[in-house]
Amino acid sequence: MRHRHLRTAALALGVVVLLDVLRVWLPSIITIFGRAAETPAELLGAFALGWFVLALAAPVLVRRLGPRPVGVVAAGVLAAARLALTAAPGGRSQLWLACAGLLAGLVWLAATAATVARPVPGLAFGLAGAAVGHALLGTEDLVWRGGALGWALSVLLVLAFLAASAAAIGWFPRPWHSSAVPERPAAERRSGPTGVRAWLIAGPALLVAGQLALAPALWSASYSYGYGTADFPGLALPPDGPVSWFPAYAIGLFLAAALTRPPSWLGRVVWPATLLAGAVLFAADRPGWLGWAYLLAALGLGGCFARTDGVSGVVEDSAADRAHKATGGDPPDTGAFRRAWAAVCGMVLFAVGCVAYYAAYDLGYANGWVPVGTAGLIALAAVTGPAQAAPVLTGYARRLTALMLAALALLAGEVHRPEHSVASPNQRTAEVRLVAYNIRMGFGLDGRLDLDALTRAVDGSRPDVVLLSEVDRGWLLNGGHDTLALLAGRLRMPYVFAPAADPVWGDAVLSRFPVRAGRTEPLAAHGAPTGAQALGVTLDLGGRELAVVATHLQPPPGQGPVAQAGEVAAFAIRYAAGRPLVLGGDLNTEPGDPAFAEFTRAGLADALVAARPLRTSPADDPRSQIDHVFVTPGLTPSGATAPRSTASDHLPVAVTLALP
Known part of the structure; x- marks a missing residue:
């Protein structure tokens, strides 16, 4: 496997693990620290945001110690916290484990950003993979599942993440390379700060994907809403019949848009407009519009992602960089430091959006602007992106993506199928x-x-x-x-x-x-x-x-x-x-x-x-x-x-x- 594809695989698996931790951390903040709204909203928000602000030190740590040692330690802590959360008894121990896992995940993200100048494929596969896994589990997180099967799947996920990360940084011997550190792809060597824009919108994209565009539970709710009648305005009454195929369409559209190179006019106009349209439909609070909201948001999010994956200029390695690489070390790349900052700042935007959305139910303001505003940031990054997006898929990666898209139709059939009446209409009861x-x-x-x-x-x-x-x-x-x-x-x-x-x-x-x-x-x-x-x-x-x-x-x-x-x-x-x-x-x-x-x-x-x-x-x-x-x-x-x-x-x- 090519070195850059190992990085893509490691990033995708890391995103899945980080999302697992986030799905524990977010409700723990509300139910354990918040104590069912007993904790003042201001204190709850400050506690939640504090962990993301603390992670702003990660880029400095990465610059001083290097992305490899920082990334290795952070990946290990993230993996350990993920497994510990399955075994945790709940309560304060769960809260602090989730906080530790979150902070480690943010540090790992900063270290990864410093070494990955083109993160869109890894981020896209990670978000799509997490959505598929969540759908296959009926939207019940793997982290909450005990038993032999739950533990086996959790351990396999963590081991795959650690193995891919170790391979990506060169821990495993690769006899097909001559010596020292593998050469970075041409796009990374020549582009300097390429990837800053993509890393900056990673946090907002995670919020839009989890809240709307790639949310399996929203698919389930939208599907059941689709069977309302004149007697059931706005109600969800599940009928007999197959489950919706829309999850496959949503993930397929997202990946197809994220991993291809669209014409400039399509990326600058259509994708941002599509994403904003989906967010506005979601914010309109109309149950019957949910299906269109998530389809449009999935397509628009993927297309905007692709627009941020361009090459922003030609910056050849300096003599000092070449000498540093010759010794097997990481070059002191200014672009790497910028990417690390962008990744952490993007996650701060994610935290601000989450806190702002939840605080509305304590403070009483309209929170529909949160998904719309977040989508607007992503759309702005796409509109102001490079005139020509760089190609994303090459070689066998293109075939792998085609197979994944074909498999999505089969995976969608596993989404929860609602139960139906078990009593006979003629059964009289007293x-x-x-x-x-x-x-x-x-x-x-x-x-x-x-x-x-x-x-x-x-x-x-x-x-x-x-x-x-x-x-x-x-x-x-x-x-x-x-x-x-x-x-x-x-x-x-x-x-x-x-x-x-x-x-x-x-x-x-x-x-x-x-x-x-x-x-x-x-x-x-x-x-x-x-x-x-x-x-x-x-x-x-x-x-x-x-x-x-x-x-x-x-x-x-x-x-x-x-x-x-x-x-x-x-x-x-x-x-x-x-x-x-x-x-x-x-x-x-x-x-x-x-x-x-x-x-x-x-x-x-x-x-x-x-x-x-x-x-x-x-x-x-x-x-x-x-x-x-x-x-x-x-x-x-x-x-x-x-x-x-x-x-x-x-x-x-x-x-x-x-x-x-």
């Missing part, structure tokens, strides 16, 4: 077991994504209907998982999803009975920074119907959700239209509060009153009951419980409802 649960995006009190524990917490009550709050379907800040699809698959229950804060965060209803109709209604914010909605679905219980409403009320700072409670109660009564009704979820109010009284004033009865005190929060020391179930007269509740579990920061509530 009672329904219902569970309402705030799942905190799938993260337990220890800060780990443990879907098996979450499944046990729900399935232990043998539910027929499940109402879920804080459902995440692809937030990069939470690791990019489709938590709803993963949980529904384990429970073997189909779902209906309704967006609240944005198209991939909201509430859901899972049911063993067929769903016949549904509607979602956004709730007025009333000063609350996070959006809320009311989701109504109609279940067929074998000749009779049951109206179910799921919601998660968001109180304004320092107040109760009184206004939203009144809106939800009124919506539920209208939606039920005389049919038996059950309403539940995380209502962020306690019995006796004014918001709680809004439901009883509407004629609804507390289905959990017989089991009080039934405290549900916090899960490890429950002191308050803020999760509730209300019913209309005629439904008879019994067997109310709040099973103990630390799979979320809330306890689930379960109750059996006898139909009239």
Whole structure:
């Protein structure tokens, strides 16, 4: 394998490992350091940004000690942290391991940038490979998986990364070379600061790829949204049928655009416009536009990447550089130092974008500008790039890419396939077991994504209907998982999803009975920074119907959700239209509060009153009951419980409802 292809392979594998660590670090900042929004947003943001600011010292370290020793040590620490995170018990140890792995990854990135002047192929293959792997795992990270298979795959990934890195820097003997250090490719020898632009947008590109363009969970959510009907405006009701092939199209378009040499007019105009169009569609908060958003963003991101991979000038090696290389050392390349700075500064931009996006849900401003602004930076780099992009693929690399593109269609078939109804429409039932649960995006009190524990917490009550709050379907800040699809698959229950804060965060209803109709209604914010909605679905219980409403009320700072409670109660009564009704979820109010009284004033009865005190929060020391179930007269509740579990920061509530 040519030396430059070894560097490409090492960079691609390193990106996959770094993304694995980031998918643990990001939710750890929120759930462990942030403690479910108890930590002030300013302190959380400063802590998160501090690690990236600290990495700004990496280029100086690389310049003084050389990229090889720094890169070797950083790669070793990154690999060790990646494996340790799989074994970590969660909590503070997970947080600090993730921080150490992140810092090592940033230092490794700076060292790699100093030796790789043309990073686009490695970055593109790394982002695409991470997306394919995430899709094959159903969007559940490999780092969260234990067992023999999970550990074997993790070890293989880390060993492949370390082996490729060692080969790329010349640790392994290569008898086909005569002596000393392999000669750098002509483009690297002659171009001086070539690669600075590509390294600078690596961080913003990672943000756009993880949040939108190459996010498998977003594909899953978009696919299910595509089957809404006139009765389900904006709802996701998965039907029978094959999964979407769009993931293959998205990755294929991304790689094809990133690894080819387009005409100048195409790169300067079409690719930036395409990327911006995808980001704007995503920021528009329209669920039906998600599919187009990620396809356009994938194509535009790949094309803009290619535009940054040009040769910016001819700078021959100096006599000092040639003498330094003759001794087997790395030349004191000014371009290498610039690339190291660009790589770290690009990751600082990544961190700023993540913090700005998340802080909106504490501070109450519109965060749709974050993906648009990030895409704008990438588009600007492409527009102002060299007039002629350099060729990217040569020789067998072109054939390898063709094979990868062909294989994507097969890989896409492994993306999560939603479960479907298991109850017959003609099966008449006299009672329904219902569970309402705030799942905190799938993260337990220890800060780990443990879907098996979450499944046990729900399935232990043998539910027929499940109402879920804080459902995440692809937030990069939470690791990019489709938590709803993963949980529904384990429970073997189909779902209906309704967006609240944005198209991939909201509430859901899972049911063993067929769903016949549904509607979602956004709730007025009333000063609350996070959006809320009311989701109504109609279940067929074998000749009779049951109206179910799921919601998660968001109180304004320092107040109760009184206004939203009144809106939800009124919506539920209208939606039920005389049919038996059950309403539940995380209502962020306690019995006796004014918001709680809004439901009883509407004629609804507390289905959990017989089991009080039934405290549900916090899960490890429950002191308050803020999760509730209300019913209309005629439904008879019994067997109310709040099973103990630390799979979320809330306890689930379960109750059996006898139909009239």
